Amino acid sequence: MNKKNLPVIVLLAALAIGTLLPLLEKSTQPGFYVEVVLGGLMSGVLYSLVAMGFALIFKASGVFNFAQGAMVLFAALCIARIAEHVPLWAALGATLVIMTAFAWLIERVVLRPLVNQEGIVLFMATLGVAFFLDGFGQTVWGSDIYTIDLGLAKEPMLILENVFAGGILVNRDDLVAAALAALLLLALALFFQKTATGRALRAVADDHQAAQSVGIPLNRIWVIVWAVAGVVAMVAGTVWGAKLGVQFSLQDVALKALPVVILGGLTSVPGAIVGGLIVGLGEKIAEVFLSPILVKTFDLAGGGIENWFAYVLALLFLLVRPEGLFGERHIDRV
Amino acid sequence: MLYRENGQFKSTYRADQQVLPIRQDRWFMAAVLVFAFAVVPFIGTQYTFQAILIPFLIYSLAAIGVNLLVGYCGQISLGSAAFMAVGAYAAYNFAVRVPQLNFLVILVLAGLAAAAVGILFGTPSLRIKGLYLAVATLAAQFFLDWTFARVKWFSNYSPSGAVSTTPVSMFGFTFETPAEKYLFVLSVVVVMTLVAKNLVRSHVGRAWMAIRDMDVAAKVIGIRPVHAKLTAFAVSSFFLGIAGALWGFVHLGSWEPAAFNLSQSLRLLFMVIIGGMGSILGSFFGAAFIWLTPLFLNQVPAALGVQLSTATISHIELMIFGSLIVFFLIAEPHGLARLWAIGKEKLRLWPFPH
């Protein structure tokens, strides 16, 4: 066993123990515990959908796209509002066109003039884009709460009633979301491995100059990457919008995807999924089981640990494994 | 023609090391200070003081703090507002629990408290850099947000979670009118700016800049990265803590934990980036730009006679803000301070083109 991996393994083990601890406590019903776990994994899937977009763009263009959350919201708004007039599949198609156009615009207006600038400058530029998209989306589509109707029943299903007392509550849209995320991951994996464009993207991600020297058109690749990230944003927007309703504060939740990418590794799409699941699960378990203990011990004015749990978790991971679980290692110690 | 150093010879090292070596610069600075201290209190309206000048000055101080960390030392921080919160709550607790303390002492104590917390949350910078550090500082932001909202001791067990302060009083004199508050804040900011300017010209500042430019090389020549990075966090948080205390006591008067949230942190970062990273003057420019632009954007449609709903104006503000940020980053990545420097260069040659 590589000694360098020891701290990570210790951290992961501590997390696992912490996750299982409530189960050992007699006061927790196993059925409820399973529900919390499922709820956590579900939140995790939602986060990973956004995190995938982050990882994609960072992998291929080295830009940390702060505007991913705004893109998710914008895509959701487009779908919700266009679907008021045409069937859902048409709305999805129209949104796809819009997101591709947006990707092209971003590359032309923001990325090309800023080529070769430091990462922080590009990051701030995406922050500016996020602001712009915010205002633009609300000007065009309005700032009410809109709904995306996937045609699923909202009432939860009760399953495994004979195994656990009272059964376990499962929501249909959660299952659909998980299925969609898995499909997306599969599609992206196939895209990257089997198609020429996917190979070109991987080449660009590896080394910009080398890719250019073999004739891969960098600018077009960036448009494609942002368009694919736009598609991911669309899927995330559909799932989130169907679950939470399409409204402005959707993108605040997208901020949680930052620690997810850090955990999983900024350049790894599967890492985004794993990171999301870990973060979602950890958050919910901490909030439901740890918060009440802390509130009682320290006389706090309420729980709310999940506001910072993901970030502190990311911080701890950064200290033992700065490149994330699946990111590429680089040594830069001073 | 006017702005030349012709005939200005320095005969001592001391004279050569002045902050403003060119005589015209000294006159200009003196004029600005005289105007700010002696003229503005008489010509300013209550609105100008309370809504424009005081917030601008406090934000400039905070921006200087952020600039020291981000611009001079190169450590990205997205948690600056949390350190302002530490300063504000520390000042509040000192003021409430030890009422005999002079407010200046309270300010310094608040700054020190913020510096201590800054060192704590700056420790990850010893192992991580760049964007990863940004996310680590986010942890500071959210954790401190949560702490001030949940740990009742900080807000003195107030049931609503909001804290409120009495007007600042020192040596028996209470700063009640907006003009008095403005003069108080102005004095604090001028003193702190001088401190910051001298700090960045000293060996401490040089160590920071070395770490920012090439940290491996800096270590090789003997600069201690741990020392440099932690002092950067400490001093930056000191400034932010004082700014936070001023923000809470002088500008807001009463606040909830949400007053120092993530959008404040992002706003401070914008000020530094647009104003110019690594420039004290740039902090002032950035603060003015970020603070005045929304006010400006709000008044323009009405002045032009175009009737827009407040919601539309809000959205347009966001759009213009976002595009201005991108525009600035493309056109002048080194910010407004660089534009100012270019202007001064041109002025030295004027009326000749080169």
Next chain:
Amino acid sequence: MTLQPKTRWLFAAAIASTVAAGGVFAQATAAKEQFFPVISYRTGPYGPNGTPWANGYVDYLKMINARDGGINGVKITFEECEFGYDTARGVECYERLKSKGPTGATVFQPLSTGVTFALTDKAPTDKIPLITSGYGRADSVDGTVFKWNFPLAGTYWTAADILVQHVGKKEGGLDKLKGKKIALVYHDSPYGKEPIALLQERAKMHGFELLLLPVTHPGVEQKSTWLQVRQQRPDYIFLWGWGVMNSTAIKEAVATGYPREKMYGVWWAGAEPDVVPVGEGAKGYNALAFQAGAGQAAVHQDVLKHVYAKGQGTGKQEDIGQVLYNRGMIHAMLAVEGVRQAQKRFGNKPLTGEQVRWGLENLNLDPAALKRLGMEGFIAPLATNCIDHEGSRKARIHQWDGQKWTYTTDFYEADMQIIKPMITNSAKQYATEKKIEVRDCAKEVS
């Protein structure tokens, strides 16, 4: 060194905007006008709820101008300021608008408890009254300490008290609440925390367990909260949310299978934007109706005739008569009537904030007055005086049936025997802290 074209443009823009900025902060003055600032939020997570309120408020002011030519001949001018439910921005809006108009701002209605707390310190210095009808500080009912605050027609202690009375009635008596569990799912802000004091008091009195579940702004992430609800299985849930937190809460209640019939929202958690996005799942959800719920009265006909028929309507015509629209109208009416009452003493001219404060302190909206206003049956009669800035403390419960709100109870009245001592204590504490001189109502010349 020549400048790049981009930098040249930047220079020009910088100079131009500095020059323009100088000339922009001018204010216009005119005579015989009463200026009403309208600080509102039409964007952000609370926009869906703030927009109908602001529409109702502004429509009523427009109607008074169009139908009556103003308040006894004094025309109403108003200006909106967007603050997105952010306390700091709200205070900015206050600073910007407080000196507008020939006599300054008439009255501020911040529609945010956070901003109310901040302005409570500033209003006495600036001499502008605050109407915080249905929100704000519960202890500001005490006019001897809070001279400038007017929580007309209801506070959060009133609301919490009425809810406890109602569930007590449902259980067959307040004593039957012993051993029951009531959860307060609240917005983690001064607004959400305000009822806690009263609920804790009542919990002590009747022996029910109070579960406190805060939800962080903006309230989109409530999964953990509702998992805890599922774990604790409270008998009733009181929802103290605002904006998108409300619809999210009901959605999560659906997802975790909590019966909506056992949920009771405060009057800020019981309007169309809270239930319509949830769809079928919101059926059976109950909420307090602050004075009027949904529906139209005679005053709406006036608004349609004088404002919408002339194309001056602020929002959509189909939306008038909604819960929050009506509330905005009622709030505007209270402000206008305060001015009208003050004019009886000070004359039919533009009045200062101090004069309007007197008017608000001597409001007497009896049934005859309500009929004249076209709000009969819409709002309960209300009368304020120096000690009591609330005026009336009644509310009913309405329920959403999927299409509309219908009343399920009569008017409850809050139990002042419990609330009054709490108000007095809290106000006294505030007065000591802020070194405020408590008024002696008997000595004051009316």
